[in-house]
Amino acid sequence: MQVVGLTTPQEIFVASKERKFRINEILVIDDPYQGPLIGEVVEANSYNRFIPLSINHDFIDARVLESLERLGYSISEDEINIARVKLMTEASFPVTTGAKAHLPEFSEVRDFLVRSDAEGGLALGEIKNTEETASTMDENLKGLFYVYSRGERYRTRNVPFLLDLKSFQQYPHIGIFGGSGSGKSYGLRVIMEELMMKGIPSIILDPHYEMDFSAMEEGLEGAPDFRGAFRKFQIGEDIGVEFLALGKRDLLDLLSAVKPLTEAMSSAVEILHRRGDTFISFSSRLELLAEALELGRIRIEKMLQQDLEPAEREKYKKMKELIEEYPNIPLVSVQGIAWRLRRLHASGIFNYDIKPVKEALLSGKLAVIQGPIWLLQVFSTYLLSNLYRARRDYKDGELRGQNTADYFPPFVIATDEAHNFAPKGRDAASKGVITEIAQEGRKYGVFLVLATQRPTLLDETVTAQLNTKIIFRTVRGHDIATITEETDIGAEEARRLPYLPSGDAFVSSPLFGRTVAIRVRYPYTRSPHTLNPFDELKRYRVSAEEKLFGLLEPHLPVYDTNLLQVLQAINTDAPELKLEVKTLKESLDNLVKSGRLKKTETPFGAMYHS
Numbered sequence: 001m002q003v004v005g006l007t008t009p010q011e012i013f014v015a016s017k018e019r020k021f022r023i024n025e026i027l028v029i030d031d032p033y034q035g036p037l038i039g040e041v042v043e044a045n046s047y048n049r050f051i052p053l054s055i056n057h058d059f060i061d062a063r064v065l066e067s068l069e070r071l072g073y074s075i076s077e078d079e080i081n082i083a084r085v086k087l088m089t090e091a092s093f094p095v096t097t098g099a100k101a102h103l104p105e106f107s108e109v110r111d112f113l114v115r116s117d118a119e120g121g122l123a124l125g126e127i128k129n130t131e132e133t134a135s136t137m138d139e140n141l142k143g144l145f146y147v148y149s150r151g152e153r154y155r156t157r158n159v160p161f162l163l164d165l166k167s168f169q170q171y172p173h174i175g176i177f178g179g180s181g182s183g184k185s186y187g188l189r190v191i192m193e194e195l196m197m198k199g200i201p202s203i204i205l206d207p208h209y210e211m212d213f214s215a216m217e218e219g220l221e222g223a224p225d226f227r228g229a230f231r232k233f234q235i236g237e238d239i240g241v242e243f244l245a246l247g248k249r250d251l252l253d254l255l256s257a258v259k260p261l262t263e264a265m266s267s268a269v270e271i272l273h274r275r276g277d278t279f280i281s282f283s284s285r286l287e288l289l290a291e292a293l294e295l296g297r298i299r300i301e302k303m304l305q306q307d308l309e310p311a312e313r314e315k316y317k318k319m320k321e322l323i324e325e326y327p328n329i330p331l332v333s334v335q336g337i338a339w340r341l342r343r344l345h346a347s348g349i350f351n352y353d354i355k356p357v358k359e360a361l362l363s364g365k366l367a368v369i370q371g372p373i374w375l376l377q378v379f380s381t382y383l384l385s386n387l388y389r390a391r392r393d394y395k396d397g398e399l400r401g402q403n404t405a406d407y408f409p410p411f412v413i414a415t416d417e418a419h420n421f422a423p424k425g426r427d428a429a430s431k432g433v434i435t436e437i438a439q440e441g442r443k444y445g446v447f448l449v450l451a452t453q454r455p456t457l458l459d460e461t462v463t464a465q466l467n468t469k470i471i472f473r474t475v476r477g478h479d480i481a482t483i484t485e486e487t488d489i490g491a492e493e494a495r496r497l498p499y500l501p502s503g504d505a506f507v508s509s510p511l512f513g514r515t516v517a518i519r520v521r522y523p524y525t526r527s528p529h530t531l532n533p534f535d536e537l538k539r540y541r542v543s544a545e546e547k548l549f550g551l552l553e554p555h556l557p558v559y560d561t562n563l564l565q566v567l568q569a570i571n572t573d574a575p576e577l578k579l580e581v582k583t584l585k586e587s588l589d590n591l592v593k594s595g596r597l598k599k600t601e602t603p604f605g606a607m608y609h610s
């Protein structure tokens with residue numbers, strides 16, 4: 001391998017007769033004057049006598065051809081492999097043409113590839129095309145995890161890509177971008193597994209109900225057991241909002257997350273919410289005021305002059321007080337607030353609190369927060385603000401030398417569909433807290449991992465704060481443009497973005513000072529959704545058939561004429577099936593089709609038997 005053609009201090013061509021180059025491969029150039037220089041292959045081509053090298057080829061110029069001939073290559077006969085190589089650190093002057101190049105030993109390029117040890121880093125995957133270098137790597141970095149590629153699963157043979165945990169303080173936030181099916185969810189899963197393995201308190205908002213880590217992939221030797229490392233919480237079933245502890249700001253955020261509030265509504269909430277309000281006291285004040293405003297003062301007074309039951313009298317008296325206290329609040333505003341509050345209440349959110357999440361974080365676990373996206377938006381605003389405040393109060397107290405607040409640990413917040421939580425150009429209740437954490441979280445040790453299919457729709461302030469970006473296959477031109485603007489990804493990588501296989505990604509991180517091509521490791525655990533939908537359907541049908549067969553068996557043979565009796569018996573045994581004659585008959589015929597039953601015509605109609 002040697003340098004050919006005209007060189008610059010940044011970029012060179014390397015040619016070889018024997019060796020085909022691969023993109024992202026690392027080469028060391030033995031420049032006789034400048035010592036070893038390290039470069040990465042960014043483009044690779046092969047020529048032979050069937051497709052000979054000519055200056056019409058896009059990336060070769062006449063000078064490369066000329067120097068190849070001078071170096072003894074036979075352009076029309078030999079196979080010639082040529083790589084365009086970008087130097088990782090700029091040379092002091094142009095590289096010497098003719099200088100030899102070699103594949104590096106690990107020790108020569110360690111600092112360019114690995115910035116952490118295996119214990120202190122998140123092992124996200126392998127650095128592509130580094131097998132040769134990996135063979136000379138320290139033993140404790142070898143074969144750290146599994147990869148799955150071209151239908152085969154094996155222990156990694158490449159150099160691992162380790163994201164140093166300590167570097168989070170300097171470069172705190174991670175963005176994960178990629179189109180549908182590009183490997184984003186797998187990537188997020190791997191990050192969460194790594195965080196659990198390190199015992200780092202984390203939260204993931206899970207609108208797709210896919211972040212469960214109890215089902216293990218089979219046959220992965222040495223896979224950790226995550227069952228005790230995470231806890232799953234459903235909003236309104238395990239966790240919620242303690243109404244009594246809500247400040248006005250929290251309440252406004254919650255209500256506006258259901259549907260944005262008008263200005264009149266916001267000021268009405270400010271006026272109507274009182275310190276110490278419970279859900280009952282606040283909501284009955286709203287409902288009663290709405291009723292009072294609808295009736296009007298005169299009618300209320302008239303009612304009070306009549307002979308009323310004591311409870312009724314009490315109610316009208318209260319209405320009178322309210323209307324006198326709040327004469328200027330418009331009825332529509334009160335109704336709007338009451339409607340939002342009822343919607344929140346129906347979700348069950350006010351029946352619980354966030355203590356279990358705090359406990360999970362305090363014990364170094366991952367808290368998975370599940371709920372429909374609208375409720376997640378509502379709840380995450382409250383949850384994240386509270387947890388962030390707890391951490392900030394603790395840290396600020398520590399800085400002032402007065403530890404008044406309880407200990408609260410540093411933590412990581414992760415979410416998919418991040419553009420819903422911090423959208424560009426429109427308001428969302430959760431945007432404020434996410435932007436604040438993006439800008440200030442570093443100081444307090446609160447870090448973000450935000451994944452989205454649509455980086456273009458993510459708030460720019462937030463995007464700009466994502467220091468490390470993991471970019472999977474992206475097809476949309478708009479998104480590619482956003483990515484090239486926001487990262488140090490080069491033109492070559494941007495061109496490759498639409499064609500990346502699922503699971504391959506570019507990592508752009510200031511820590512590495514360049515874009516690193518990686519293959520994300522194979523997760524140890526499986527999402528509950530990985531079953532192909534058609535396999536799922538088949539499995540469901542088989543198990544439903546199995547169940548029905550079990551219920552029918554004691555009644556065999558079944559005649560067309562006694563279907564009703566059998567139906568009643570089955571519905572008593574399994575009322576949840578709510579079987580009807582028509583469906584029972586269809587099911588019997590299906591069991592005949594699948595060979596579980598036989599059907600014989602008799603003088604009394606069809607007979608089903610085994």
Ligand SMILES: Nc1ncnc2c1ncn2[C@@H]1O[C@H](COP(=O)(O)OP(=O)(O)OP(=O)(O)O)[C@@H](O)[C@H]1O
Pocket residue numbers: 147148149178179180181182183184185186187453502503504519520521522523
């Ligand atoms: N690191 C990986 N190793 C092996 N296969 C992978 C990897 N990442 C993704 N795949 C394959 O690609 C498929 C799609 O990946 P994934 O579910 O992560 O996509 P996604 O980007 O999250 O898509 P969506 O946004 O539509 O959910 C996976 O089911 C898996 O077969």
